[in-house]
Amino acid sequence: MANEFVSRSLDEIRFWSRIMKEHSLFLSLGFSSDDIKLIDEAKQFITVFERIEEQLNRFSVSSDPQQVKAFNNQVYQSVASIWAYKRKVLGLTLRCEVLSNNYPLLIDHTSREAAYFANRLKELNEGKLVPLPEAIIQENVFFLKIMADHAKFIGHLLDPSERKLVDQAREFSHDFDQLMYQAIDLDHMKPESETPALLGQFLDQNRVSVVSLRDFKKTARDLIEACRIKSNIHPLLADHVFREAERFIEIIDMFEGHLQNSHG
Template structure:
């Protein structure tokens, strides 16, 4: 029988190593021609995560757990390194030492994802398969904020003439901002907020909103692929944010299964 830590580790690396590689690519597109050093560093990270993906292909669910944990540690170092790179870019931008097409919020956003990825690898190596009940709200706050950011980025990257889509993106941004604050309020109500009925309702509300945003992203992706809307959104970015919404739904489902098992 496959070790669940092995299965989960490989799944996390498969998803997030691709996300990290794409982050480096998106950052490289946003720099100006006189920022070649930063572009070169981004390309180095693309190579690093390409190699991680190649190495990942050699593992499977029956792989030795000690080898997988060693791989987790290796990938952790790469995730931590790209986090430092992203925070360096954010600092340079906020101090006005560089001007690029990478929004400060976007750079902060992708650095939060690198921190999340590295933390998951650390937790898995400590034997923590699924975040405990007390971490459900915190995990949702992270992903709700990610979804809110996505809606803002989409709204800003659409051509202003796409008024209907811009308005839809703004509405999703407002919706997820409210969900973030609602989750933060719930987090302050601990431990009373950690009862199963409250958490179940919380997850259900989030799932409904994420599904709506996921469907909006899917429609936008298809329109961009078909060149039917005007925007500065790279087709890969459209697919990227769609996959992250799908990931959030998978995590909500994991939490729901975990709560259901606790009741039995």
């Protein structure tokens, strides 16, 4: 169990610290040149998460769990800080005190991911390693919303002349909105752990859609990197959303494995 706590903690920090660092870059690029203070703050967070990535290299699966727990706490503080920064930027944007190329939904999206990361660190330090049925559904609600948001961002950042890709992005946006509402309905029904078949079917359905979206993102990323698509999408952003889809597939696999083991 100690080994699982260490490996899970390091895996979450490795994945999400990179995501937080990239959020900082994307936000900094979206501001107007007048917003020097906000740009500087965003760049400071890039440094913060680069340091965390450097510290991460000193740990391994055999590291002392108490040291990892302390590291989780340290990272948690940084994540709480970037969450507060993102909420501040969102407030300024909604009040039209800041004009930027960062959509309010994108800023909110990045803050939700920071809240998720902070919560994962907190849960790990509380010893919550095994997902409960209701946690499985809530985690899917979170990621389905993230995937729906990605499809919306892609659709809005593509050049309007890329009609076929814009239509595909809209279709994915609609599909993931529907899956998210379906997950919310299931969450309200609160299926007990005695209904693994229902949860298994739910996860299978989500996986099929996420794999399709992941493949679409991969194609878009490769075309953007080769300058074969007209868009305002930064190549790193294209890779960023691809990695998050990959992450969701890994989480679905983990949940399915847990369901099979607990009801095998």
